[in-house]
Amino acid sequence: MALPGVVLLLAFQYVPLLGNVIAFKDYLPFVGIGDSPWVGFDNFRIILDGDPRFLNALTNTLLITLVQVVLVFPIPIALALALNSFVSERIKRLVQSVLYLPHFLSWVIVVAVFQQFLGGAGMINNFLRSQGGDTFSIIGNPDAFIPLITAQVVWKDSGWATILFLAVLSRVSTELYEASSVDGAGRWRQMWHVTLPALRPIIVLLLILKLGDALSVGFEQIILQQPAVGLQASEVLDTYVYNNGIVDQNWSQAAAVGLVKGLVAVVLVWGANKVAHLFGEDGLYRS
Amino acid sequence: MITMSRRTLLTGALGAGAAMALASCDSGGGTDPVAEQSANTAALPTYVPYAGVEPDLPAELGRTSAAFFAYPDPATFSTEAPGDGQPVRFMGPTSFGLPPALPDNPFWQEMNKRIGSDLDISLTPAGEYDAKFSTTVAGNSLPDAFYVGSMPARAKFMVAKAADLTEYLSGDAVQDYPGLASIPTDSWQECIFEGSIRAIPLNRGLVSLPSVLMRNDLLTSAGIDRADITSFEALREISSEMTGGNRWAWGDAPLGHLRRMADIPIRWTIEDGVLDTNLLDERQHEALEATRALVADGSVNPDAAGIPASTKKQWFGGGQAAFISDSFIAWFSLYVANEAVEGLEIQAMGIPGMTGGTGTQNLPRPNAGFTAFSAEVGDRLPTLLRIADWLAAPFGTEEYLFNKYGIAGRNYDVVGSDPVPSALATEVNIGSLYMSDAARVIYSPGRPEAVQSAWDHQSAVTAKTVPDPTYGLESATASRVLNSLTGELSSVEQDIIYGRRPVSDWDAAAQAFLDGGGTTIVEEYQASYDAIQAMQ
Numbered sequence: 150m151a152l153p154g155v156v157l158l159l160a161f162q163y164v165p166l167l168g169n170v171i172a173f174k175d176y177l178p179f180v181g182i183g184d185s186p187w188v189g190f191d192n193f194r195i196i197l198d199g200d201p202r203f204l205n206a207l208t209n210t211l212l213i214t215l216v217q218v219v220l221v222f223p224i225p226i227a228l229a230l231a232l233n234s235f236v237s238e239r240i241k242r243l244v245q246s247v248l249y250l251p252h253f254l255s256w257v258i259v260v261a262v263f264q265q266f267l268g269g270a271g272m273i274n275n276f277l278r279s280q281g282g283d284t285f286s287i288i289g290n291p292d293a294f295i296p297l298i299t300a301q302v303v304w305k306d307s308g309w310a311t312i313l314f315l316a317v318l319s320r321v322s323t324e325l326y327e328a329s330s331v332d333g334a335g336r337w338r339q340m341w342h343v344t345l346p347a348l349r350p351i352i353v354l355l356l357i358l359k360l361g362d363a364l365s366v367g368f369e370q371i372i373l374q375q376p377a378v379g380l381q382a383s384e385v386l387d388t389y390v391y392n393n394g395i396v397d398q399n400w401s402q403a404a405a406v407g408l409v410k411g412l413v414a415v416v417l418v419w420g421a422n423k424v425a426h427l428f429g430e431d432g433l434y435r436s
Numbered sequence: 437m438i439t440m441s442r443r444t445l446l447t448g449a450l451g452a453g454a455a456m457a458l459a460s461c462d463s464g465g466g467t468d469p470v471a472e473q474s475a476n477t478a479a480l481p482t483y484v485p486y487a488g489v490e491p492d493l494p495a496e497l498g499r500t501s502a503a504f505f506a507y508p509d510p511a512t513f514s515t516e517a518p519g520d521g522q523p524v525r526f527m528g529p530t531s532f533g534l535p536p537a538l539p540d541n542p543f544w545q546e547m548n549k550r551i552g553s554d555l556d557i558s559l560t561p562a563g564e565y566d567a568k569f570s571t572t573v574a575g576n577s578l579p580d581a582f583y584v585g586s587m588p589a590r591a592k593f594m595v596a597k598a599a600d601l602t603e604y605l606s607g608d609a610v611q612d613y614p615g616l617a618s619i620p621t622d623s624w625q626e627c628i629f630e631g632s633i634r635a636i637p638l639n640r641g642l643v644s645l646p647s648v649l650m651r652n653d654l655l656t657s658a659g660i661d662r663a664d665i666t667s668f669e670a671l672r673e674i675s676s677e678m679t680g681g682n683r684w685a686w687g688d689a690p691l692g693h694l695r696r697m698a699d700i701p702i703r704w705t706i707e708d709g710v711l712d713t714n715l716l717d718e719r720q721h722e723a724l725e726a727t728r729a730l731v732a733d734g735s736v737n738p739d740a741a742g743i744p745a746s747t748k749k750q751w752f753g754g755g756q757a758a759f760i761s762d763s764f765i766a767w768f769s770l771y772v773a774n775e776a777v778e779g780l781e782i783q784a785m786g787i788p789g790m791t792g793g794t795g796t797q798n799l800p801r802p803n804a805g806f807t808a809f810s811a812e813v814g815d816r817l818p819t820l821l822r823i824a825d826w827l828a829a830p831f832g833t834e835e836y837l838f839n840k841y842g843i844a845g846r847n848y849d850v851v852g853s854d855p856v857p858s859a860l861a862t863e864v865n866i867g868s869l870y871m872s873d874a875a876r877v878i879y880s881p882g883r884p885e886a887v888q889s890a891w892d893h894q895s896a897v898t899a900k901t902v903p904d905p906t907y908g909l910e911s912a913t914a915s916r917v918l919n920s921l922t923g924e925l926s927s928v929e930q931d932i933i934y935g936r937r938p939v940s941d942w943d944a945a946a947q948a949f950l951d952g953g954g955t956t957i958v959e960e961y962q963a964s965y966d967a968i969q970a971m972q
Contacts, residue, residue, distance in 0.1 A: 178574035179593045202924065269738020270756075275682055289741055291936055377742030379936060380927045395567045397920035398588050400574065 172404040192405035206389035229314035248308025291382030361418040475631030481610035484617040489832035503878035513833035518822035519553025525579035528870035529565035543863040598634040598808035615828035635806035645764040648785040675735035684737040687748040687757030701798035706905035715946035797897040824872035854881040911960035
């Protein structure tokens with residue numbers, strides 16, 4: 150029964166992994182993987198020697214990851230708790246739907262909407278200009294780039310990310326709440342002693358998965374806005390691989406960077422899992 | 437840097453030009469450059485200009501394109517449909533909006549009928565074509581015919597993957613394909629790799645002069661005479677005057693134009709047979725400083741940096757931008773796209789020097805690229821060439837009229853002898869012109885005054901020009917790293933123009949360009965140039 154799944158996994162996940170071999174070759178597509186010459190670790194030079202373009206991409210990536218883990222990650226949890234506290238099912242549903250909606254817009258649309266509103270020639274600035282007021286510069290301003298993309302991520306995906314938390318919350322037995330209120334716990338104490346402990350396993354699980362993704366910070370969203378702010382502010386590892394590998398066609402170098410990125414992700418997931426065990430959580434798996 | 441008077445262009449440079457004519461642009465990897473150059477020269481097709489029409493304003497090499505005030509009585513060019521009934525798959529870039537799909541596009545259906553084969557065309561916006569092309573090559577899924585994007589080691593690629601056209605097109609053999617034979621010789625140089633013809637050129641010639649197009653009607657209504665743009669100071673002032681409310685003078689930051697005004701339009705230079713680069717020239721600072729000043733003045737649309745060319749054209753049509761940088765040829769398509777704009781008058785900006793006098797126009801390369809056939813098409817090659825030949829039917833023929841303007845009464849209305857595009861004109865943008873194209877002329881249906889202005893502009897700005905001295909030269913390093921070096925440099929350029937970095941950062945970036953391969957590229961170009969000279 151599992152055979153089709155296994156075949157699919159092999160064909161589309163494992164066989165393509167062999168293509169990583171081009172990281173150790175001077176690969177030219179029309180010559181083919183087999184006939185391109187071996188060059189050892191030459192392609193890893195940009196990482197080992199600290200190529201400025203690569204370092205810039207790495208720094209930006211880490212910075213964005215940090216901001217997203219610290220600021221963005223807790224938002225869906227807070228939202229889920231807030232939603233959970235609504236008494237009226239109808240209002241809860243309505244708010245949920247409104248929050249989910251942006252998730253179904255593609256990045257192209259989201260970026261265009263932000264551009265239309267906040268752009269230098271966008272609606273708000275044009276209004277300010279017509280009123281003789283000062284204009285602001287958000288789109289196309291490298292200093293505002295990280296706050297901007299963070300705001301976009303929050304707007305687009307926070308609502309959607311509440312789903313898992315809400316699912317867990319719906320399974321918390323009402324008896325626990327009843328028992329705690331009998332013991333004289335108010336709403337805050339209930340949240341601290343009942344709700345949050347119920348959420349802890351899923352929070353830890355998602356945090357580990359998030360760390361595995363730490364070096365991927367939204368390719369499509371960023372590449373769409375890259376021309377406006379320049380590479381210095383906006384180049385991240387994923388766009389670096391694209392710009393360097395596909396656009397400039399340094400396939401081998403890009404493969405080397407991708408490979409290292411994959412290894413780092415494995416180490417991060419493995420490490421975070423160990424940390425989770427230390428805190429008594431199951432994490433992703435337990436051997 | 438060579439600046440040329442008309443005379444030097446026609447005498448001295450023609451010598452050099454002819455010398456470059458002997459080289460192929462891109463062939464790398466050959467062992468003996470001199471031997472290879474002569475093989476390339478031997479392969480060039482014979483040039484047989486189309487004799488069926490006489491232009492109203494003459495073409496002059498390096499100065500002007502042929503121009504026509506009205507469409508001549510269309511002559512029939514071919515006697516039979518070129519196709520073989522089998523579909524032809526083609527992949528190319530496009531600078532237009534996407535056309536209606538085949539089932540909803542009577543023009544495309546008619547095209548297929550006239551060709552006798554279905555054209556199965558896949559188009560990608562020009563800006564993303566190179567990425568699309570490189571992934572297609574990597575995936576080994578090239579169609580029958582494809583526009584050749586830029587890539588490292590392109591010469592090796594062409595010899596490995598593109599069909600050899602030499603036996604069909606070399607020398608007098610090309611006369612079996614009169615459309616292709618009417619494409620000028622300098623266009624073909626780019627298509628010859630290691631002594632064999634591997635592609636057909638998409639000729640543009642002087643109609644692709646890099647230019648700044650202006651909404652002259654807006655200038656006039658603001659009481660500004662375009663002849664007053666005589667220096668950067670004047671331009672800066674006029675730019676401020678043209679900015680206000682929801683309009684910015686510029687749809688883009690005009691670094692290219694200001695480099696022309698600063699006499700450094702092309703990065704590579706040649707003087708007394710010595711190739712060099714002007715990247716470390718002080719005038720680079722001057723041009724960057726000037727561009728930056730226009731941005732700082734608020735004369736450039738604040739969203740210009742991240743915006744596709746199509747949006748800039750919309751700004752231009754809608755009057756939100758008075759100036760945009762574009763190719764000279766866009767002059768006419770902008771008229772067509774903005775038929776509804778009342779009083780629209782387009783002109784191209786002259787090129788004064790920074791502080792008066794005359795700046796330098798860069799001459800474009802002769803082609804907008806080239807198209808190759810897959811080496812795997814086998815014995816369909818003559819058929820594909822016949823289709824390419826048909827698509828290259830010269831100006832003045834019935835086929836050209838159809839290829840460029842579509843079906844009479846549907847895509848255009850006949851006014852006098854002119855095909856004036858109608859609302860359904862966009863149906864013709866199926867991209868067939870990126871597969872194969874005729875030699876270009878200046879012509880704008882029903883707008884003889886625009887034709888005259890355009891020809892006059894060409895004639896004026898080409899009085900002082902500089903060609904790209906590396907056209908026809910080869911450098912293995914350039915074919916590998918020039919793209920990414922240029923990319924890094926232009927990213928710094930953008931940062932400087934938009935005030936994110938000081939102008940003084942330019943020198944370090946230029947030095948990084950040279951250290952990262954630029955110096956080697958100059959040396960290799962020099963060797964290639966010397967090899968050509970040695971043949972003389």
